[in-house]
Amino acid sequence: MKEIIKITFSLTVICIAAALILGAVFAKTDHARKEIKEEQDAETDRGLIGFGAGKKVPADLKIYPVYRYVIKDEKGATVLGYLLPLKDKGQALLEIDLSGKPLKAVPVQGDAVQLADRATRDKAVSDALGKGSQATYAETFNIANLGDKRLAYVIPGSSQGFKERIKLKVSLEPELTVMGVAIEESKEDPGLGDKIKEDFFRNQFVGKTHDLLKELKVIKEPLPADYLPALEPERAKKDKLTPEQVKEIKQKHLKDDIYALTGATISSRAVTVGVKDTVRRFTYRLGILNDAIKQEKIQVAF
C-alpha cells in the first residue's frame, strides 16, 4: 500500500513538472511563433502573385482578404456569409443563401487589422449577426489589386495526400488562368512524394486555363527534357535562355497533362485533384459573390 502511494506520487510529480515546463515554453514562444507563421504565409502569398523572394513589391499592390463563414440562422437554415472590405474603410458581412440568392448585408465593427485576428473576427461577426445565429469560419481567400486593376486571386485548398491531407494555395489571374501553386503543408514521403514542393512539379500547373484545367489528368510518362527550363527558372538561367525562348517552350507544352513524379503517382494525383477542385469551387463561388455584390449594390474596396 505504501509503495503504490510512492509510485503514484512520483509519477504525478514528473507529469506536473513536465506540464509546467511545456506550459512555460508554450507561453514564451506562442506569440513569436504565430508572428513568424503569418510572415511566412504573407511571403507565400506574395510569391504566388509574382513578387517572391528578392522581387520588389510595388507600392500600389493591395491585398484584400475575404473571409467566408458558414452561418446557421435563427430558423436553422444554413447560409453563407462573406466578410467584405468596403470602399469607405468599413467591413460588411454579405449573406447569401445556398441557391445563390443574396439575403442581406450587415455592417461589422472593426478595421482590417483587428479583423485579421481570428478570435476578434469571430466575435465581431457573431455580434453583427445578433442572437440566435451561429457563424463558423470556413476559409479566407485574397484578392490582389495593382492600383485599380485586378491582379490575382489567392485561394486556399486541400486534398487527400498519400498519408495526410495536403494543404495548398492556388493563385489565379483575373480570367481564371493558373498563376501559381504553392504547397503549404504536406507530410508526403521525403525524397518521393515530397517532390510536389519542387518547382518542376508545381510550375506544370502555371498557365493552364480554366478550360484546360477541367480536362487535366496525371500521366505516368517521364517529363520531357526540353520542358524543364520552362519549369525551373534556375535551369533557364543556366542554359542562358531568353524569356522569349522560355515562353515558347511553355507554349509548346501548354496543353500537356501533368507528368507524375516517379514513384509518387498518388501524391502527384492528389495535388492535381486539389488544384482542380479548388479552382472549380472558387469559380462557382466567385460568380455568385460578384452577382450578389451587384444586386445588393455594395461598394466593395476591391
Place this chain on the structure above:
Amino acid sequence: MNRNIQLLWNGLIPENPIFRLALSLCPAVAVTTSVKNGVLLGAAVLFVQVASSCTVTLLKSFIHPRIRIPAYVIIIATWVSVIDMVLPVVSPAAYNEVKLFVALIVVFAIIISRLELFASKEPFVPSFFDGMGMGIGFLFGLTVTSAIREFFGAGKIWEHDILGFEPLLIMILPAGGFFVIGFIMATFNWLEYKITGKIPASGGGH
C-alpha cells in the same frame, strides 16, 4: 583509454545504433532518402538523446523503478515538444526542414534503450558521453546510409546533381533502405571478423 572517450567510440562503431544494435531502423529507412534529411534527423536525435540521458541520470533516484518506462517517455516527449516549440522561433528555416522528423523522435527505440541500459544506472558524466556517443553513432549511420541511397537512387549528394540521371530508383524506395543497411551491416561484421578473428555475436533488433 579514458572511459569517456571509450564511451564515445563505443557508440560510433562497436555498438553503432543502426549497424550493430539494429535499433530505430524504421525511421532510419524512412528518412535516409537524401543526405540532408539524414543529417538533420541525426542532429535532432543527437540533441534529444543527450538531453534525455542527462535528465534521467539526474532524476534516477527519484524515478521509482516500477514506473521508469512512463517516466522516460514523458521526459523524452517533453524534450521533443520543447524543440518543436522553440526551434520555429529560433530558426524558422531549419524548422521547416526538420519538422517532419521532430515528432517521430518520441518513439525512437535507441533513445529509450540508452536511458534504460545506461543513464538510469550511471552517474552524470558517463551518461552524457554515452548519449553523445550514441547520438553521433546514429548521425554517422544515417549519413552513410543516406549518402549511398541518394547517390545511387537520385544521382545526387546533398541535392547537388552529380550523375545527372537516376541510376537505381529502388534505392530511394523503402526496400533500397533495407538493402543498403543490410550491406553496411554485413561489411561491419566482415571487418570485425577480419580484425578480431571472431564471428560477431548477433545483435538485437527492434
